[in-house]
Amino acid sequence: MNIMKAENYVEMSVQASEYISKKIESKPNITLGLATGSTPKGLYAKLIKNYLRHEISFQQVSTINLDEHIGINQTDPNSYHFYMKTQLFDHIDIRETQTHLPYGNAQDLAKECDRYDLLINRLGGIDLQILGIGHNGHIGFNEPGSSVNSRTQVVRLTESTRKANAKFFKSFDDVPTHAITMGIASILESKEILLLASGRLKAKVIERLVKGKLTKRFRHQP
Numbered sequence: 001m002n003i004m005k006a007e008n009y010v011e012m013s014v015q016a017s018e019y020i021s022k023k024i025e026s027k028p029n030i031t032l033g034l035a036t037g038s039t040p041k042g043l044y045a046k047l048i049k050n051y052l053r054h055e056i057s058f059q060q061v062s063t064i065n066l067d068e069h070i071g072i073n074q075t076d077p078n079s080y081h082f083y084m085k086t087q088l089f090d091h092i093d094i095r096e097t098q099t100h101l102p103y104g105n106a107q108d109l110a111k112e113c114d115r116y117d118l119l120i121n122r123l124g125g126i127d128l129q130i131l132g133i134g135h136n137g138h139i140g141f142n143e144p145g146s147s148v149n150s151r152t153q154v155v156r157l158t159e160s161t162r163k164a165n166a167k168f169f170k171s172f173d174d175v176p177t178h179a180i181t182m183g184i185a186s187i188l189e190s191k192e193i194l195l196l197a198s199g200r201l202k203a204k205v206i207e208r209l210v211k212g213k214l215t216k217r218f219r220h221q222p
Protein backbone atom coordinates (compact mmCIF):
# COMPACT_ATOMS: atom_id res chain seq x y z
CA MET A 1 0.00 0.00 0.00
CA ASN A 2 1.34 3.44 -0.94
CA ILE A 3 0.11 6.48 0.93
CA MET A 4 0.24 9.77 -0.95
CA LYS A 5 -0.27 12.84 1.22
CA ALA A 6 -1.58 16.14 -0.10
CA GLU A 7 -1.73 19.60 1.47
CA ASN A 8 -5.42 20.04 0.82
CA TYR A 9 -8.40 18.90 -1.26
CA VAL A 10 -7.29 20.69 -4.45
CA GLU A 11 -3.80 19.23 -4.20
CA MET A 12 -5.26 15.74 -3.65
CA SER A 13 -7.45 16.15 -6.74
CA VAL A 14 -4.48 17.31 -8.84
CA GLN A 15 -2.30 14.39 -7.69
CA ALA A 16 -5.09 11.89 -8.39
CA SER A 17 -5.85 13.36 -11.82
CA GLU A 18 -2.18 13.26 -12.81
CA TYR A 19 -1.91 9.66 -11.67
CA ILE A 20 -4.99 8.61 -13.63
CA SER A 21 -4.01 10.63 -16.71
CA LYS A 22 -0.67 8.80 -16.83
CA LYS A 23 -2.48 5.47 -16.57
CA ILE A 24 -4.76 6.42 -19.49
CA GLU A 25 -1.71 7.48 -21.52
CA SER A 26 0.00 4.13 -20.95
CA LYS A 27 -3.20 2.09 -21.52
CA PRO A 28 -5.68 4.05 -23.67
CA ASN A 29 -8.33 1.28 -23.41
CA ILE A 30 -8.13 1.14 -19.61
CA THR A 31 -11.19 0.13 -17.56
CA LEU A 32 -11.67 2.65 -14.78
CA GLY A 33 -13.87 1.91 -11.78
CA LEU A 34 -15.55 5.16 -10.76
CA ALA A 35 -17.01 6.50 -7.54
CA THR A 36 -19.48 9.28 -6.79
CA GLY A 37 -19.96 11.53 -3.73
CA SER A 38 -18.25 14.78 -2.80
CA THR A 39 -14.71 13.43 -2.74
CA PRO A 40 -14.00 12.74 -6.45
CA LYS A 41 -15.69 15.92 -7.78
CA GLY A 42 -12.40 17.83 -7.81
CA LEU A 43 -10.64 14.91 -9.48
CA TYR A 44 -13.25 14.78 -12.25
CA ALA A 45 -12.94 18.55 -12.78
CA LYS A 46 -9.16 18.17 -13.20
CA LEU A 47 -9.57 15.24 -15.61
CA ILE A 48 -11.90 17.40 -17.71
CA LYS A 49 -9.20 20.13 -17.72
CA ASN A 50 -6.56 17.63 -18.85
CA TYR A 51 -8.90 16.50 -21.63
CA LEU A 52 -9.62 20.07 -22.75
CA ARG A 53 -5.88 20.72 -22.87
CA HIS A 54 -5.62 17.71 -25.24
CA GLU A 55 -3.43 15.89 -22.73
CA ILE A 56 -5.69 12.82 -22.55
CA SER A 57 -8.48 11.21 -24.52
CA PHE A 58 -11.22 8.94 -23.18
CA GLN A 59 -12.15 7.59 -26.65
CA GLN A 60 -11.10 4.06 -25.78
CA VAL A 61 -11.68 4.18 -22.01
CA SER A 62 -14.41 2.07 -20.38
CA THR A 63 -15.87 2.99 -17.01
CA ILE A 64 -17.81 1.00 -14.47
CA ASN A 65 -19.34 2.71 -11.44
CA LEU A 66 -19.64 1.35 -7.95
CA ASP A 67 -23.25 1.92 -7.11
CA GLU A 68 -26.65 3.54 -7.56
CA HIS A 69 -29.62 4.29 -5.31
CA ILE A 70 -32.69 2.10 -5.57
CA GLY A 71 -35.94 3.68 -6.65
CA ILE A 72 -34.50 6.79 -8.27
CA ASN A 73 -34.76 7.47 -12.01
CA GLN A 74 -31.59 7.98 -14.04
CA THR A 75 -32.69 11.54 -14.84
CA ASP A 76 -33.16 12.46 -11.17
CA PRO A 77 -30.43 14.93 -10.08
CA ASN A 78 -29.79 12.68 -7.08
CA SER A 79 -29.09 9.62 -9.21
CA TYR A 80 -25.50 8.62 -9.77
CA HIS A 81 -26.28 8.35 -13.50
CA PHE A 82 -27.03 12.08 -13.43
CA TYR A 83 -23.96 12.80 -11.27
CA MET A 84 -21.60 11.02 -13.67
CA LYS A 85 -23.05 12.76 -16.73
CA THR A 86 -22.84 16.22 -15.20
CA GLN A 87 -19.55 15.82 -13.31
CA LEU A 88 -17.62 14.02 -16.07
CA PHE A 89 -19.13 12.20 -19.04
CA ASP A 90 -20.84 15.21 -20.70
CA HIS A 91 -17.52 17.10 -20.78
CA ILE A 92 -15.14 14.52 -22.25
CA ASP A 93 -14.91 12.39 -25.39
CA ILE A 94 -15.94 9.10 -23.77
CA ARG A 95 -18.39 6.90 -25.70
CA GLU A 96 -21.68 6.61 -23.84
CA THR A 97 -21.83 2.89 -24.63
CA GLN A 98 -18.58 2.43 -22.74
CA THR A 99 -19.87 3.98 -19.51
CA HIS A 100 -21.60 1.64 -17.10
CA LEU A 101 -23.60 2.06 -13.91
CA PRO A 102 -25.99 -0.34 -12.23
CA TYR A 103 -29.69 0.46 -12.72
CA GLY A 104 -31.34 1.09 -9.36
CA ASN A 105 -34.75 1.21 -11.01
CA ALA A 106 -34.43 -2.17 -12.78
CA GLN A 107 -37.63 -4.24 -12.57
CA ASP A 108 -35.72 -7.35 -11.52
CA LEU A 109 -32.91 -6.29 -9.21
CA ALA A 110 -31.51 -9.81 -8.79
CA LYS A 111 -31.10 -10.03 -12.58
CA GLU A 112 -29.54 -6.57 -12.61
CA CYS A 113 -26.93 -7.71 -10.04
CA ASP A 114 -26.08 -10.73 -12.24
CA ARG A 115 -25.87 -8.52 -15.33
CA TYR A 116 -23.46 -6.20 -13.58
CA ASP A 117 -21.16 -9.01 -12.45
CA LEU A 118 -21.12 -10.45 -15.98
CA LEU A 119 -20.31 -7.00 -17.31
CA ILE A 120 -17.32 -6.64 -14.97
CA ASN A 121 -16.06 -10.00 -16.25
CA ARG A 122 -16.70 -9.07 -19.87
CA LEU A 123 -14.62 -5.93 -19.40
CA GLY A 124 -11.79 -8.13 -18.15
CA GLY A 125 -12.03 -6.78 -14.61
CA ILE A 126 -11.17 -3.30 -13.40
CA ASP A 127 -7.72 -1.88 -14.13
CA LEU A 128 -7.91 1.05 -11.74
CA GLN A 129 -10.69 1.52 -9.21
CA ILE A 130 -11.24 4.96 -7.70
CA LEU A 131 -12.77 4.83 -4.25
CA GLY A 132 -14.05 7.21 -1.63
CA ILE A 133 -14.76 5.99 1.86
CA GLY A 134 -17.75 6.66 4.10
CA HIS A 135 -17.39 8.05 7.61
CA ASN A 136 -18.38 4.64 8.89
CA GLY A 137 -15.85 2.93 6.61
CA HIS A 138 -18.25 1.85 3.88
CA ILE A 139 -16.83 1.23 0.41
CA GLY A 140 -19.26 1.73 -2.43
CA PHE A 141 -22.44 1.05 -0.45
CA ASN A 142 -20.94 -2.00 1.22
CA GLU A 143 -21.55 -1.12 4.83
CA PRO A 144 -19.22 -2.34 7.61
CA GLY A 145 -19.69 -6.08 8.10
CA SER A 146 -20.36 -6.80 4.40
CA SER A 147 -18.81 -10.05 3.26
CA VAL A 148 -15.45 -9.78 1.56
CA ASN A 149 -16.79 -12.40 -0.84
CA SER A 150 -19.74 -10.28 -1.93
CA ARG A 151 -20.60 -9.56 -5.54
CA THR A 152 -23.06 -6.97 -6.83
CA GLN A 153 -25.89 -6.84 -4.33
CA VAL A 154 -28.84 -4.86 -3.06
CA VAL A 155 -28.09 -3.41 0.36
CA ARG A 156 -29.98 -1.54 3.05
CA LEU A 157 -28.24 1.71 3.90
CA THR A 158 -27.36 2.39 7.52
CA GLU A 159 -28.84 5.42 9.19
CA SER A 160 -25.39 7.07 9.36
CA THR A 161 -24.94 6.70 5.58
CA ARG A 162 -28.41 8.11 4.95
CA LYS A 163 -27.65 11.03 7.27
CA ALA A 164 -24.35 11.70 5.49
CA ASN A 165 -26.17 11.69 2.14
CA ALA A 166 -29.06 13.84 3.36
CA LYS A 167 -27.09 16.94 2.30
CA PHE A 168 -27.86 16.02 -1.32
CA PHE A 169 -31.63 15.59 -0.77
CA LYS A 170 -34.48 17.89 0.26
CA SER A 171 -34.90 16.05 3.54
CA PHE A 172 -33.65 12.97 5.37
CA ASP A 173 -36.89 11.14 4.51
CA ASP A 174 -36.13 11.58 0.79
CA VAL A 175 -32.84 9.68 1.08
CA PRO A 176 -33.34 6.18 -0.38
CA THR A 177 -33.20 3.29 2.08
CA HIS A 178 -31.56 0.84 -0.35
CA ALA A 179 -28.89 0.83 -3.00
CA ILE A 180 -27.32 -1.55 -5.50
CA THR A 181 -23.57 -1.82 -5.10
CA MET A 182 -20.63 -3.65 -6.61
CA GLY A 183 -19.44 -6.28 -4.11
CA ILE A 184 -16.26 -6.20 -2.05
CA ALA A 185 -14.81 -9.20 -3.93
CA SER A 186 -15.05 -7.44 -7.30
CA ILE A 187 -13.55 -4.25 -5.85
CA LEU A 188 -10.65 -6.15 -4.30
CA GLU A 189 -9.99 -7.93 -7.59
CA SER A 190 -9.23 -4.59 -9.26
CA LYS A 191 -5.65 -4.53 -10.49
CA GLU A 192 -5.13 -1.28 -8.65
CA ILE A 193 -7.17 0.85 -6.25
CA LEU A 194 -6.87 4.59 -5.64
CA LEU A 195 -8.74 5.54 -2.49
CA LEU A 196 -9.28 9.26 -1.91
CA ALA A 197 -10.10 10.85 1.41
CA SER A 198 -9.97 14.47 2.47
CA GLY A 199 -10.83 16.49 5.55
CA ARG A 200 -10.79 16.13 9.30
CA LEU A 201 -13.93 14.01 9.42
CA LYS A 202 -12.27 11.32 7.30
CA ALA A 203 -9.03 11.24 9.34
CA LYS A 204 -10.35 8.74 11.90
CA VAL A 205 -11.60 6.24 9.37
CA ILE A 206 -8.35 6.45 7.40
CA GLU A 207 -6.36 5.85 10.58
CA ARG A 208 -8.43 2.71 11.23
CA LEU A 209 -8.03 1.60 7.62
CA VAL A 210 -4.27 1.97 7.68
CA LYS A 211 -3.43 1.02 11.27
CA GLY A 212 -6.45 -0.95 12.46
CA LYS A 213 -6.38 -4.70 12.99
CA LEU A 214 -8.35 -7.04 10.78
CA THR A 215 -11.66 -7.82 12.41
CA LYS A 216 -12.63 -11.37 13.31
CA ARG A 217 -15.32 -11.29 10.69
CA PHE A 218 -12.78 -10.50 7.99
CA ARG A 219 -10.24 -13.08 9.14
CA HIS A 220 -12.84 -15.82 9.24
CA GLN A 221 -13.86 -15.44 5.61
CA PRO A 222 -12.79 -18.54 3.62
Ligand code: PGA
Pocket residue numbers: 036037038039040132133134135138139140
Ligand atom coordinates in the same frame (compact mmCIF):
# COMPACT_ATOMS: atom_id res chain seq x y z
P1 PGA B 1 -18.19 11.49 0.15
O1 PGA B 1 -18.72 10.00 0.23
O2 PGA B 1 -17.17 11.50 -0.91
O3 PGA B 1 -19.41 12.30 -0.20
O4 PGA B 1 -17.64 11.81 1.51
C1 PGA B 1 -17.82 8.95 0.25
C2 PGA B 1 -18.56 7.66 0.41
O5 PGA B 1 -19.63 7.67 1.02
O6 PGA B 1 -18.07 6.63 -0.09
